[in-house]
Amino acid sequence: YPLPATDYFNSFLPSDAVALLSFKSTADLDDKLLYSLTEPYDYCQWRGVECSQDRVVRLVLKGVGLRGRFSPETLSRLDQLRVLSLEDNSLSGSIPDLSPLVNLRTLTLSRNGFSGALPPSLLSLRRLLVLDLSYNNFSGEIPSDINALTRLSSLNLEFNRFNGELPPLNQSYMTSFNVSGNKLTGKIPMTATLLRFNVSSFWPNAGLCGEIINRSCGSLSPPFFDSSKPNATSSSSASQPPQTAQNGEATLPTLPGSSVSKKSKNGWLVLGFTIGLASLVVLGLCLVVYSLVIKNRRDDEDNDVTMFQPNLKGDTTQPPTESLTARAVPASSIKPLKREEEVKIQIQAPPQKRVPRSGDLIFCGDVNEGGEGMYTLDQLMRASAELLGRGSVGTTYKAVMVNQMIVTVKRFAPSKTAVTSDLEFENHMEKVGTLRHPNLVPTKAYFQSNGERLVIYDYQPNGSLFNLIHGSRTSKAKPLHWTSCLKIAEDVAQALHYIHQSSAKFHGNLKSTNILLGHDFEACLTDHCLSVLIDSSVPPSDPDIASYKAPEIRKSANSPTSKCDVYSFGVFLFELLTGKPASRQPFMAENNMLDWVRAMRQEDKKSKEENGLEMMTQTACLCRVTSPDKRPTMREVIKMIQDIKESVVMTEENDKFQYS
Numbered sequence: 185y186p187l188p189a190t191d192y193f194n195s196f197l198p199s200d201a202v203a204l205l206s207f208k209s210t211a212d213l214d215d216k217l218l219y220s221l222t223e224p225y226d227y228c229q230w231r232g233v234e235c236s237q238d239r240v241v242r243l244v245l246k247g248v249g250l251r252g253r254f255s256p257e258t259l260s261r262l263d264q265l266r267v268l269s270l271e272d273n274s275l276s277g278s279i280p281d282l283s284p285l286v287n288l289r290t291l292t293l294s295r296n297g298f299s300g301a302l303p304p305s306l307l308s309l310r311r312l313l314v315l316d317l318s319y320n321n322f323s324g325e326i327p328s329d330i331n332a333l334t335r336l337s338s339l340n341l342e343f344n345r346f347n348g349e350l351p352p353l354n355q356s357y358m359t360s361f362n363v364s365g366n367k368l369t370g371k372i373p374m375t376a377t378l379l380r381f382n383v384s385s386f387w388p389n390a391g392l393c394g395e396i397i398n399r400s401c402g403s404l405s406p407p408f409f410d411s412s413k414p415n416a417t418s419s420s421s422a423s424q425p426p427q428t429a430q431n432g433e434a435t436l437p438t439l440p441g442s443s444v445s446k447k448s449k450n451g452w453l454v455l456g457f458t459i460g461l462a463s464l465v466v467l468g469l470c471l472v473v474y475s476l477v478i479k480n481r482r483d484d485e486d487n488d489v490t491m492f493q494p495n496l497k498g499d500t501t502q503p504p505t506e507s508l509t510a511r512a513v514p515a516s517s518i519k520p521l522k523r524e525e526e527v528k529i530q531i532q533a534p535p536q537k538r539v540p541r542s543g544d545l546i547f548c549g550d551v552n553e554g555g556e557g558m559y560t561l562d563q564l565m566r567a568s569a570e571l572l573g574r575g576s577v578g579t580t581y582k583a584v585m586v587n588q589m590i591v592t593v594k595r596f597a598p599s600k601t602a603v604t605s606d607l608e609f610e611n612h613m614e615k616v617g618t619l620r621h622p623n624l625v626p627t628k629a630y631f632q633s634n635g636e637r638l639v640i641y642d643y644q645p646n647g648s649l650f651n652l653i654h655g656s657r658t659s660k661a662k663p664l665h666w667t668s669c670l671k672i673a674e675d676v677a678q679a680l681h682y683i684h685q686s687s688a689k690f691h692g693n694l695k696s697t698n699i700l701l702g703h704d705f706e707a708c709l710t711d712h713c714l715s716v717l718i719d720s721s722v723p724p725s726d727p728d729i730a731s732y733k734a735p736e737i738r739k740s741a742n743s744p745t746s747k748c749d750v751y752s753f754g755v756f757l758f759e760l761l762t763g764k765p766a767s768r769q770p771f772m773a774e775n776n777m778l779d780w781v782r783a784m785r786q787e788d789k790k791s792k793e794e795n796g797l798e799m800m801t802q803t804a805c806l807c808r809v810t811s812p813d814k815r816p817t818m819r820e821v822i823k824m825i826q827d828i829k830e831s832v833v834m835t836e837e838n839d840k841f842q843y844s
């Protein structure tokens with residue numbers, strides 16, 4: 185039977201291209217997107233589309249004039265999608281089932297005409313970090329199951345028609361939140377997450393009350409203001425929205441009970457009541473002033489407790505402080521922000537590209553990713569810190585900010601990066617800051633001022649490959665299962681290949697401490713491309729670090745190349761397979777290396793893994809050859825790993841066949 189025309193085309197097109205075209209067919213009625221089938225096409229070049237290994241990973245169609253509906257079975261087929269932004273268009277109707285988008289990190293549908301309830305399918309997107317549905321017509325309740333999205337760091341639902349009570353949100357990473365401009369009612373739950381936000385995240389809303397917004401709920405009013413009592417406060421005040429100033433801006437709700445009934449029959453009672461109330465107000469004001477004075481003092485004292493003391497004043501003679509103990513931050517450079525100001529910064533963070541400048545945090549990557557506007561240099565400086573280790577470039581800390589956001593801060597040792605000028609550092613970090621790959625720890629921000637240099641990354645809670653292979657303080661080393669080795673090797677190879685294709689060109693410091701485990705235990709490279717910033721004329725004294733370096737750069741000041749990364753990858757493969765650190769790996773002919781690997785794994789020669797192990801050893805040997813020209817490219821290495829995977833699958837299938 186001949187296929188219908190569309191099916192005919194679809195059967196030849198990559199599935200991602202089909203998904204994009206089917207989305208366009210109902211969502212782009214004015215034909216703003218010039219996606220087309222005419223050859224030669226490359227859907228990865230289409231407007232707003234970004235691919236990784238020919239799969240769409242980002243689709244950003246912000247303000248492109250889309251009009252129509254977001255139909256089911258269209259974009260939901262892009263199962264590798266990380267970022268989807270359809271912000272600021274004229275899309276209407278409900279959101280289709282997006283549950284197949286299991287890799288989605290950022291979903292921004294704000295400023296459209298979407299309606300209906302918050303789709304339950306969104307609650308299955310467990311990797312979601314940013315959810316922005318603001319300025320639409322969504323209605324119904326905000327489901328308490330939204331707590332299943334444990335990784336959410338940003339939730340924007342403002343200016344919709346959500347009603348009912350606000351669920352007790354408990355996402356510990358939440359740093360941006362807004363439900364203002366809805367029809368929510370009831371008491372705002374006092375969860376640690378919601379307590380982080382102030383009134384501007386909640387108002388205006390028809391009937392919200394609670395301590396967080398300083399507005400008592402009727403039934404919870406103190407007896408003096410109990411609305412059920414005669415001659416007390418207006419009983420409706422608790423359910424009224426906060427007062428609106430003449431300019432239309434929402435103001436803080438007044439305390440219930442601040443207006444006194446004029447209909448009192450007993451004038452003396454009213455007078456007494458009024459005097460009592462006035463005294464209370466004066467007392468209250470005194471308390472507020474007192475607490476502000478105390479707070480300011482505390483803020484000043486807080487300046488003394490900090491982890492990094494960046495040299496913002498230009499005192500380059502001062503040695504860097506590497507302890508977690510107290511020392512004063514140059515207060516002239518950092519003014520403590522009031523909570524309201526912090527929130528304003530979060531809300532008003534401009535979406536445009538920032539202007540890089542010295543002395544402030546410079547955020548990298550997409551604003552939607554979560555980072556820019558979510559914390560300030562000041563907050564970072566006040567974070568409590570845990571020393572993670574000292575490496576070749578400087579010292580690394582885990583920093584927990586007051587808003588519970590956790591990041592990793594790499595503080596460069598000034599003596600090591602002095603060879604790089606401020607401009608070179610900035611230009612280089614601009615380049616590195618744009619690198620984004622599922623197997624790279626994203627560089628979130630950087631900072632430099634008067635010789636002080638910091639780079640900020642996402643914190644990876646699952647530790648490094650070094651810990652996994654050799655054990656850590658908290659865990660004992662276990663031999664890694666064969667399939668884990670393959671998966672890790674492929675992840676690392678993919679990230680290296682990505683870097684080699686980018687303008688940064690090479691990683692320069694591949695080793696097991698620089699391979700971290702992500703949320704799903706995927707391997708992610710960190711410290712990428714920083715080695716060029718340091719003085720490489722002094723060879724590393726640590727034998728393991730030295731053994732990771734390719735021979736052509738080990739004892740010379742030659743700059744590294746992508747082939748040096750390939751060499752380090754070979755060393756890493758042996759460490760992964762055998763658990764032996766780089767300096768204890770022998771150099772022997774391939775067959776002997778296989779015997780050594782087998783012996784280190786204490787494996788029986790006839791093990792099921794034998795074939796794969798042999799191929800893996802071959803790959804490691806090939807990468808680790810002395811001559812750079814004879815080493816494979818990372819693309820070739822990926823191909824080798826994929827062949828090994830296939831051979832493992834085939835062996836398993838043969839086994840099944842034999843025993844069935």
Ligand SMILES: Nc1ncnc2c1ncn2[C@@H]1O[C@H](COP(=O)(O)OP(=O)(O)OP(=O)(O)O)[C@@H](O)[C@H]1O
Pocket residue numbers: 572573574575576577578579580592625641642643644645647648693697698699700710711
């Ligand atoms: N983003 C991160 N999340 C969690 N742990 C990290 C992160 N970045 C680094 N680490 C861990 O912190 C420790 C110190 O890292 P650091 O980079 O300072 O030293 P290194 O990796 O030993 O040497 P080098 O500076 O040469 O890379 C390492 O154990 C590393 O695995």
